[in-house]
Amino acid sequence: MKNIIQYINQYVKLSSDEEQDLLKECKTREVEKGHDLHTPGTIAKHFYFIESGIARIYYYQNGNDITDFFAIEGEFIGTLDSLFTGKTSLFGIHVLEKSKLLQIKYEALERLYDRYHTFEKLGRILATKGYLEEVARTKTFQGMNAEERYELLVKTEPHLLQRAPLGHIASYLGISQVQLSRIRSKKNAF
Amino acid sequence: MKNIIQYINQYVKLSSDEEQDLLKECKTREVEKGHDLHTPGTIAKHFYFIESGIARIYYYQNGNDITDFFAIEGEFIGTLDSLFTGKTSLFGIHVLEKSKLLQIKYEALERLYDRYHTFEKLGRILATKGYLEEVARTKTFQGMNAEERYELLVKTEPHLLQRAPLGHIASYLGISQVQLSRIRSKKNAF
DNA sequence: CGCCGAGTTGAACTGAATCAAGAAACGTGG
DNA sequence: CCACGTTTCTTGATTCAGTTCAACTCGGCG
Numbered sequence: 320m321k322n323i324i325q326y327i328n329q330y331v332k333l334s335s336d337e338e339q340d341l342l343k344e345c346k347t348r349e350v351e352k353g354h355d356l357h358t359p360g361t362i363a364k365h366f367y368f369i370e371s372g373i374a375r376i377y378y379y380q381n382g383n384d385i386t387d388f389f390a391i392e393g394e395f396i397g398t399l400d401s402l403f404t405g406k407t408s409l410f411g412i413h414v415l416e417k418s419k420l421l422q423i424k425y426e427a428l429e430r431l432y433d434r435y436h437t438f439e440k441l442g443r444i445l446a447t448k449g450y451l452e453e454v455a456r457t458k459t460f461q462g463m464n465a466e467e468r469y470e471l472l473v474k475t476e477p478h479l480l481q482r483a484p485l486g487h488i489a490s491y492l493g494i495s496q497v498q499l500s501r502i503r504s505k506k507n508a509f
Numbered sequence: 510m511k512n513i514i515q516y517i518n519q520y521v522k523l524s525s526d527e528e529q530d531l532l533k534e535c536k537t538r539e540v541e542k543g544h545d546l547h548t549p550g551t552i553a554k555h556f557y558f559i560e561s562g563i564a565r566i567y568y569y570q571n572g573n574d575i576t577d578f579f580a581i582e583g584e585f586i587g588t589l590d591s592l593f594t595g596k597t598s599l600f601g602i603h604v605l606e607k608s609k610l611l612q613i614k615y616e617a618l619e620r621l622y623d624r625y626h627t628f629e630k631l632g633r634i635l636a637t638k639g640y641l642e643e644v645a646r647t648k649t650f651q652g653m654n655a656e657e658r659y660e661l662l663v664k665t666e667p668h669l670l671q672r673a674p675l676g677h678i679a680s681y682l683g684i685s686q687v688q689l690s691r692i693r694s695k696k697n698a699f
Numbered sequence: 700c701g702c703c704g705a706g707t708t709g710a711a712c713t714g715a716a717t718c719a720a721g722a723a724a725c726g727t728g729g
Numbered sequence: 730c731c732a733c734g735t736t737t738c739t740t741g742a743t744t745c746a747g748t749t750c751a752a753c754t755c756g757g758c759g
Contacts, residue, residue: 331701340724387647400644401744432630439629440622444688444697448591448635451645454590457577460650461683462570485738493651655747675706688747690707 321393323368323421335497340434342428346387348420356412356420363401364365369394371383372418373482375491378410389479390400395445397425465494469502513558513611521631530624534617538610546602546610553598555593555612556656559584562608565670566682568600575680579669585635587615605673655684660694 324338326468345368350356357363367374367393376388376398382414383399387410391394401408402425405437422428431438459468479488489499514537523531535558540546547553549568559582561567561661566578566588576695577600580586592615621628649658659682665668669678679689 380648383652385648385651387644399637400641403641405594432633435628436626436636439626439633443622443629443633443636446633446640447589450636450640450643451590451593453640453647454577457643457646457650458568458570458575460647461575461680462573465554484736490651496714497717497740498737501715504739676706683750686706687708687749691747694707 320370320419324372325398326368326393327441330444331437337431337435337437340431341438344423344431346423348390349440350414351422352412352414356414357398357408357410358480359409359411360407361401362406363398364424364426366395366402366425366428367412367437368421368423369396370419370421372420374418374489375413375415376410377413378389379453379486383490384486386483387477387490387491389483389487391432391478393480407435415487426445437450449502460493463490465498466502468492468494470497510560510609511558512560516558516583518630520634521627522624523627527621527625527627530621531613531628533689534613534621536613537609538612540604540608540610541699542604542607544604547588547598547600548600549601550597551591553588554597554614554616555585556585556592556618557602558611558613559586560609560611562610563605564608564689565603565605567603567677567680573680574676576673576677577681579666579673579677581668581672605677621625649684655682655688656692657688658682658684669676 325340327333327341332416347370350372356365356374369390371392373377373389374396375386375390376396377386379382379385388396389415396412398408398410398412400406400410407480413463428438432442433439455478459471463471472492485499486496489496492499513531514523514528519529534575541564542584546555546557546564561582563573563579563581564586565576565580566573566586567576569575572693586602588598588600588602588624590596590600592688618628618632623629649661653661662678662682674687675689675693
C-alpha cells in the first residue's frame with residue numbers, strides 16, 4: 320500500500336505540523352470495482368490519492384466512453400477542471416479494481432495552500448509535472464501513428480496493459496478497440 | 510502593447526515590493542521575424558512574456574518541424590521541459606513576427622517563488638491552467654477528426670489563422686499541410 | 700524580371716474506422 | 730461448482746479519411 324507522505328516528500332519536505340494538518344483532512348475510503356467516484360457533469364469536491372488499486376478519468380463524446388487518464392496506487396487523481404474552476408466537470412472517475420483511497424476536500428487543500436507556502440510549492444510542482452506529461456502526450460498524437468503510440472505505452476506503462484480492458488486503453492490512445500487488438504496480435508506473433 | 514503586471518493581477522494581487530522585485534528581473538528584448546529565442550537540444554535559462562508579436566514552440570520529429578504551441582502578445586512562453594528539470598529541451602522557440610519580449614531568468618523566477626508565497630501561488634495557478642489547456646487539447650486528438658479540430662481552432666483562436674503560416678498550423682493540429690489546405694478551401698466554398 | 704517560399708489541386712495509396720460475426724473470459728445465481 | 734448470460738476480445742471484409750508525391754499558381758522580393 321502506497322503512502323501519501325512518502326510520495327509528497329519526493330518533492331517537498333513537510334514539517335510535522337504540515338504533515339499533521341494534511342493527514343487531519345484525509346479520509347480513507349474503500350470502493351468496489353466498477354464504482355464511480357465522480358459523475359461527469361457534476362461539480363467535484365474531492366481530490367484522491369490511491370493507496371491501492373487503479374482508476375481512470377473518462378468522458379463521453381457522441382455517446383462514446385473515452386478514457387483520458389489512468390492512475391494507480393501511489394498517484395493522485397481528480398477532476399481538476401471542476402475542482403480548480405468550481406464549475407461542473409466534463410469528466411468522471413471510474414474505479415477499475417477494488418481500491419483503497421485517501422479522500423481530501425479540495426477546499427481543505429486550498430486552505431493548506433494558503434496557510435503553508437510548502438503546500439503551495441507542492442501544488443506548483445505537481446501541476447507543472449502534470450503539464451509536462453500532457454505536453455508529451457500531445458506530441459504522441461501529432462507525430463506518431465497508432466502502432467508507435469501503443470509501443471510507447473508498452474515501454475512506459477506496461478502495467479496498464481494487464482490491469483485495464485482493451486477498450487479503455489484504445490480510447491486512451493485515440494484509436495479503436497479493433498485496431499488495438501490487431502496491433503497487439505501482430506506484435507505477439509514474434 | 511500588453512503589460513505583464515496587468516496579466517498577473519488577473520490571478521494574484523502583487524504587493525509593490527513583489528512588483529518591484531519582479532520588474533527588476535525583467536529585461537526588454539526586441540527580436541526580428543524568424544529569430545530563434547531558443548534552440549532544440551540546448552538548456553533553457555529564460556522565460557518570456559510577449560508584449561507584442563507572436564512566437565511558437567516547435568520540435569523536430571524525423572526531420573519534420575512540428576509546432577507544439579503558439580503564444581501571442583499578453584502571454585507567457587518558455588520551454589518548461591528544460592527550465593523545470595534543468596536538462597536540455599526537446600523544443601525550440603521561434604518568433605513569427607518582429608516581437609517585443611520581456612525576458613526573465615528562470616533562476617530569478619525560482620528565487621521569487623521561494624521568497625514570496627504570492628509568486629508560488631501564481632506559478633501554481635498558471636501551471637494548473639496550462640495543464641487544463643493541454644488536457645483539453647488531448648481531447649481534440651482522441652475524439653475529433655481533422656476538420657473538427659480545424660473548426661475548433663477557428664472558433665477559439667481565429668487570430669492564429671491570419672498570423673501563422675499554414676504549415677505551422679497544420680502540424681499544430683496534427684495533420685498535413687495539404688489536408689489543411691483542402692479543409693479550408695471546402696469551408697470557403699460557402 | 701525571374702526566383703522562391705507558400706499555398707493549392709489532382710491522383711494514387713494506405714492506415715485506421717466501421718460493420719459484422721464469432722470466440723473467449725468472466726461473474727453471478729442456482 | 731457448473732451453466733448461462735454478458736462483456737471483452739479477435740478476425741475478416743469493406744469503406745473512408747488523410748498521407749504522399751507531384752505539378753502548378755500566386756504574390757513578394759532582390
